[in-house]
Amino acid sequence: xxxxxxxxxxxxxxxxxxxxxxxxxxxxxxxxxxxxxxxxxxxxxxxxxxxxxxxxxxxxxxxxxxxxxxxxxxxxxxxxxxxxxxxxxxxxxxxxxxxxxxxxxxxxxxxxxxxxxxxxxxxxxxxxxxxxxxxxxxxxxxxxxxxxxxxxxxxxxxxxxxxxxxxxxxxxxxxxxxxxxxxxxxxxxxxxxxxxxxxxxxxxxxxxxxxxxxxxxxxxxxxxxxxxxxxxxxxxxxxxxxxxxxxxxxxxxxxxxxxxxxxxxxxxxxxxxxxxxxxxxxxxxxxxxxxxxxxxxxxxxxxxxxxxxxxxxxxxxxxxxxxxxxxxxxxxxxxxxxxxxxxxxxxxxxxxxxxxxxxxxxxxxxxxxxxxxxxxxxxxxxxxxxxxxxxx
Amino acid sequence: xxxxxxxxxxxxxxxxxxxxxxxxxxxxxxxxxxxxxxxxxxxxxxxxxxxxxxxxxxxxxxxxxxxxxxxxxxxxxxxxxxxxxxxxxxxxxxxxxxxxxxxxxxxxxxxxxxxxxxxxxxxxxxxxxxxxxxxxxxxxxxxxxxxxxxxxxxxxxxxxxxxxxxxxxxxxxxxxxxxxx
Numbered sequence: 001x002x003x004x005x006x007x008x009x010x011x012x013x014x015x016x017x018x019x020x021x022x023x024x025x026x027x028x029x030x031x032x033x034x035x036x037x038x039x040x041x042x043x044x045x046x047x048x049x050x051x052x053x054x055x056x057x058x059x060x061x062x063x064x065x066x067x068x069x070x071x072x073x074x075x076x077x078x079x080x081x082x083x084x085x086x087x088x089x090x091x092x093x094x095x096x097x098x099x100x101x102x103x104x105x106x107x108x109x110x111x112x113x114x115x116x117x118x119x120x121x122x123x124x125x126x127x128x129x130x131x132x133x134x135x136x137x138x139x140x141x142x143x144x145x146x147x148x149x150x151x152x153x154x155x156x157x158x159x160x161x162x163x164x165x166x167x168x169x170x171x172x173x174x175x176x177x178x179x180x181x182x183x184x185x186x187x188x189x190x191x192x193x194x195x196x197x198x199x200x201x202x203x204x205x206x207x208x209x210x211x212x213x214x215x216x217x218x219x220x221x222x223x224x225x226x227x228x229x230x231x232x233x234x235x236x237x238x239x240x241x242x243x244x245x246x247x248x249x250x251x252x253x254x255x256x257x258x259x260x261x262x263x264x265x266x267x268x269x270x271x272x273x274x275x276x277x278x279x280x281x282x283x284x285x286x287x288x289x290x291x292x293x294x295x296x297x298x299x300x301x302x303x304x305x306x307x308x309x310x311x312x313x314x315x316x317x318x319x320x321x322x323x324x325x326x327x328x329x330x331x332x333x334x335x336x337x338x339x340x341x342x343x344x345x346x347x348x349x350x351x352x353x354x355x356x357x358x359x360x361x362x363x364x365x366x367x368x369x370x371x372x373x374x375x376x377x378x379x380x381x382x383x384x385x386x387x388x389x390x391x392x
Numbered sequence: 393x394x395x396x397x398x399x400x401x402x403x404x405x406x407x408x409x410x411x412x413x414x415x416x417x418x419x420x421x422x423x424x425x426x427x428x429x430x431x432x433x434x435x436x437x438x439x440x441x442x443x444x445x446x447x448x449x450x451x452x453x454x455x456x457x458x459x460x461x462x463x464x465x466x467x468x469x470x471x472x473x474x475x476x477x478x479x480x481x482x483x484x485x486x487x488x489x490x491x492x493x494x495x496x497x498x499x500x501x502x503x504x505x506x507x508x509x510x511x512x513x514x515x516x517x518x519x520x521x522x523x524x525x526x527x528x529x530x531x532x533x534x535x536x537x538x539x540x541x542x543x544x545x546x547x548x549x550x551x552x553x554x555x556x557x558x559x560x561x562x563x564x565x566x567x568x569x570x571x572x573x
Contacts, residue, residue: 094422126442126517133445136453140425143460147418159464166457186517 102141157245161236192280211364
């Protein structure tokens with residue numbers, strides 16, 4: 001088991017004063033993080049194009065390298081060499097800063113994720129709160145892009161995007177609460193450590209194996225897709241509706257920066273989901289703990305991103321009113337009832353043996369019963385059985 | 393450590409000035425966002441992480457977005473501020489000087505020592521939670537009721553005067569399967 005805290009300590013001990021070593025080690029780790037996640041962006045671009053291609057019964061890019069692996073490089077070169085066009089009546093300063101404000105908060109949010117056992121760039125006591133607060137900064141960047149372009153449609157796309165992101169912040173925060181209730185801490189490292197115990201020596205105790213964890217995982221994943229503006233919630237950049245939305249007046253590398261922000265926020269939210277529900281860096285089975293924990297974290301994040309891309313290829317885009325009613329009428333009540341189920345779980349946490357099996361099934365019944373009740377109560381489709389009036 | 397504190401406070405001042413002298417209203421709101429972030433940085437440099445993060449989450453993540461929506465979605469022509477001085481500038485400056493004098497005197501007499509000795513607040517989030525739910529539970533619940541009432545009031549104000557229309561179905565047929573315009 002590779003433990004990175006030892007590396008961190010030995011690094012800071014090699015300098016005389018503690019002050020400069022702190023700054024230097026911070027610099028090293030921050031630049032490592034940035035390079036690693038920028039590299040992940042390239043992999044995500046390739047994965048997305050290949051997967052979307054295969055889902056649409058065509059090959060993805062296959063010209064540029066073996067299996068199109070150098071396609072992100074070609075894309076990057078193209079974006080860098082494009083002319084930078086700014087509308088003449090645009091607000092130049094705001095237009096310039098908007099891509100920066102859309103990308104930097106996402107890099108900030110990587111700082112608190114536990115990437116391996118004992119390794120996260122910053123160990124904050126309220127790491128979860130930091131993650132969510134910094135994610136909220138991204139919306140300002142989207143607004144700035146939409147406003148500064150002096151384009152009615154880009155402003156409309158920006159406002160739609162912000163409305164979507166703000167209304168899905170509540171389900172996102174609520175879906176992280178069961179984990180906080182069970183572990184009693186906002187520190188993401190401690191949440192990862194709480195899932196580091198095995199159940200009888202075989203199965204690691206990921207929170208997704210608890211009944212409230214299954215529901216919480218699905219709800220968090222849904223809110224994360226909406227927060228990252230990914231299909232089926234990609235209203236702000238719906239290509240067939242409002243061509244590129246708030247990014248329409250951007251060209252060249254600034255456009256690429258918006259996509260960097262979006263893909264990296266996809267990675268960040270996957271990282272959060274993995275940390276909270278999928279056991280962060282812990283392997284699923286005890287005998288697999290030979291593989292280093294950093295590899296496990298990366299693997300799980302890549303699997304979730306693969307899932308995001310699969311959803312993009314499969315689901316049609318939602319309408320704005322469907323989006324809002326889904327958030328307010330289903331996700332938020334379901335999250336609150338999931339909290340109820342989690343409360344039941346925590347209340348009966350001193351049952352062992354046979355009692356723990358009963359506890360699992362009773363909590364599962366409560367939570368799944370609430371899901372079925374809410375989805376049938378609030379979403380009665382009018383044309384459930386389509387009636388046709390045919391000529392007699 | 394004092395350099396960090398002073399520079400974050402200086403950032404608050406600079407963004408406040410930028411907010412005052414901004415060219416149009418949306419730019420002013422963006423300077424205000426910077427002011428909120430700078431105030432959060434002041435909280436961080438005092439060691440209260442929780443308060444700083446709540447400041448970012450609430451002020452930047454919600455209140456500034458509310459302000460921007462209010463600007464964009466109402467029929468408000470964003471004026472460009474002209475560079476003319478407003479007429480009663482002497483009165484304005486006098487009142488500003490008076491307010492500044494009152495503030496400075498009250499701050500100076502509030503602390504006995506000349507040198508401000510701050511310590512990082514060793515308050516963990518769980519302690520804040522404990523206190524909120526034991527000593528201050530009534531204010532917490534009253535705040536919750538206040539926010540709920542505001543939310544319902546907002547929805548009601550928006551819904552008055554509209555009648556809920558069923559969304560037209562894709563097949564052109566209504567509930568009984570009859571084609572209606």
